[in-house]
Amino acid sequence: MKVTIIGQGYVGLTISVFAAEHYHVIGFDLNSSVVANLNKGISHIEGVVSSDIKYAIQADKYKATNVGADITGSEIVVIAVPTPLDANRKPDLTYIDSARKVIAENLTGPALIINESTSFPGTIRNYIKPAIEKYSKVKFEHLYAISPERVDPGREDFNQKNTPRLYAGLTPEATARTRDFYSTFCDNLVEVTSPEVAEAAKLFENTFRQVNIALVNELAQISHALGIDVRETLDAAGTKPYGFMKFSPSAGVGGHCIPVDPSYLADVAEKAGIEATFIKRANEVNLAMPTYIAGRVEKDNGGSLKGKKVLVVGVAYKPNVADTRETPAELLIDALRDLGAIVTWNDPVVGSWHGAESFALAGADIAVVVTKHDVVKSEDILKSAPYVFDTTGKVKGAVQL
Numbered sequence: 001m002k003v004t005i006i007g008q009g010y011v012g013l014t015i016s017v018f019a020a021e022h023y024h025v026i027g028f029d030l031n032s033s034v035v036a037n038l039n040k041g042i043s044h045i046e047g048v049v050s051s052d053i054k055y056a057i058q059a060d061k062y063k064a065t066n067v068g069a070d071i072t073g074s075e076i077v078v079i080a081v082p083t084p085l086d087a088n089r090k091p092d093l094t095y096i097d098s099a100r101k102v103i104a105e106n107l108t109g110p111a112l113i114i115n116e117s118t119s120f121p122g123t124i125r126n127y128i129k130p131a132i133e134k135y136s137k138v139k140f141e142h143l144y145a146i147s148p149e150r151v152d153p154g155r156e157d158f159n160q161k162n163t164p165r166l167y168a169g170l171t172p173e174a175t176a177r178t179r180d181f182y183s184t185f186c187d188n189l190v191e192v193t194s195p196e197v198a199e200a201a202k203l204f205e206n207t208f209r210q211v212n213i214a215l216v217n218e219l220a221q222i223s224h225a226l227g228i229d230v231r232e233t234l235d236a237a238g239t240k241p242y243g244f245m246k247f248s249p250s251a252g253v254g255g256h257c258i259p260v261d262p263s264y265l266a267d268v269a270e271k272a273g274i275e276a277t278f279i280k281r282a283n284e285v286n287l288a289m290p291t292y293i294a295g296r297v298e299k300d301n302g303g304s305l306k307g308k309k310v311l312v313v314g315v316a317y318k319p320n321v322a323d324t325r326e327t328p329a330e331l332l333i334d335a336l337r338d339l340g341a342i343v344t345w346n347d348p349v350v351g352s353w354h355g356a357e358s359f360a361l362a363g364a365d366i367a368v369v370v371t372k373h374d375v376v377k378s379e380d381i382l383k384s385a386p387y388v389f390d391t392t393g394k395v396k397g398a399v400q401l
């Protein structure tokens with residue numbers, strides 16, 4: 001069976017490698033250098049090893065392409081393209097738009113079309129299906145389903161096989177075919193009664209995290225003002241065996257999901273006449289953390305950062321991955337520069353970012369740790385500057401958030 005996965009990024013490539021154990025997989029991506037590297041068996045995604053891609057290519061089970069006609073004949077098409085926010089922090093569905101078009105223009109028979117991209121409830125029913133029907137020259141009775149992705153890049157204990165996967169089709173047949181597809185490489189499938197439930201659950205999972213991270217970031221500020229150790233407070237609260245879940249303070253939220261998905265929920269809520277006050281406030285609190293941190297650093301350093309060399313340590317949005325999307329490090333660098341600091345950054349996992357290379361972990365007046373990768377040693381961070389501010393709680397001996 002021929003299966004096309006549209007988008008060969010964190011989600012799409014991960015799925016492709018698992019699916020290639022059972023199907024002939026076409027990895028369709030608009031980025032020609034990603035396609036060229038994948039066809040050489042080179043992975044650009046943490047958690048997907050190059051040898052698995054090479055193996056699938058050699059077994060004639062995987063091919064990457066940016067040619068729409070290559071998806072012709074697919075019986076299943078999975079959409080795994082970015083769903084970011086636009087400049088006004090509203091849902092940007094332009095990648096879904098182009099995926100819909102490529103499907104409509106190139107499928108020559110009925111297929112099961114599954115969306116794994118995160119989006120608001122109603123996306124498959126009201127946004128993807130009607131457009132595919134509109135753009136198709138020949139009308140087919142395609143099946144449509146949702147199965148939101150829950151991959152956590154860099155994580156080893158949970159993967160495609162053992163992470164429970166939600167799914168639902170627009171029809172019972174779509175639901176059954178979706179179950180058959182995923183059951184070949186996922187052991188834990190959870191059927192829900194409508195695609196909208198699956199879409200809403202995915203958004204709520206990340207909204208829950210965004211809101212709780214904002215709450216704990218607010219507690220960090222309150223604790224500092226009161227002279228209380230926030231991490232000890234959280235450890236103490238965490239001894240309660242029920243009714244409490246521990247979240248940790250940080251420079252904010254990053255990545256493709258937590259800073260983005262709640263705004264999809266807020267947007268759809270607004271359209272339904274509900275003001276998502278919690279979601280909006282959580283977003284504001286997290287987005288303001290870099291400014292708060294820059295202010296603390298300034299205060300601790302004689303009330304001025306003018307001309308001071310500040311090194312931001314770790315610009316990836318989380319440890320041990322190279323992903324800088326929506327990283328709070330970016331807002332922190334801006335906030336420090338606004339206060340007159342000369343800012344550089346160090347991140348050996350990211351390497352190069354915004355056209356600049358990772359700077360030496362040494363010789364700064366001030367270091368501010370945003371993300372601590374395992375390969376970056378605390379002793380080296382502490383030696384990099386006479387004053388080190390740590391937002392991660394991992395660099396013992398540094399000034400803590």
Ligand SMILES: NC(=O)c1ccc[n+]([C@@H]2O[C@H](COP(=O)([O-])OP(=O)(O)OC[C@H]3O[C@@H](n4cnc5c(N)ncnc54)[C@H](O)[C@@H]3O)[C@@H](O)[C@H]2O)c1
Nearest residue numbers: 007008009010011029030031081083095098099117118149
């Ligand atoms: N990264 C995660 O941890 C994660 C987890 C769960 C859900 N998601 C969701 O999954 C979706 C994909 O995220 P990702 O992290 O894999 O993104 P990504 O940026 O890593 O990869 C997306 C890929 O899609 C390609 N692309 C964009 N438009 C295309 C099109 N029209 N046709 C073909 N290829 C196209 C891009 O070139 C890119 O290679 C998003 O909706 C995201 O919110 C991501």
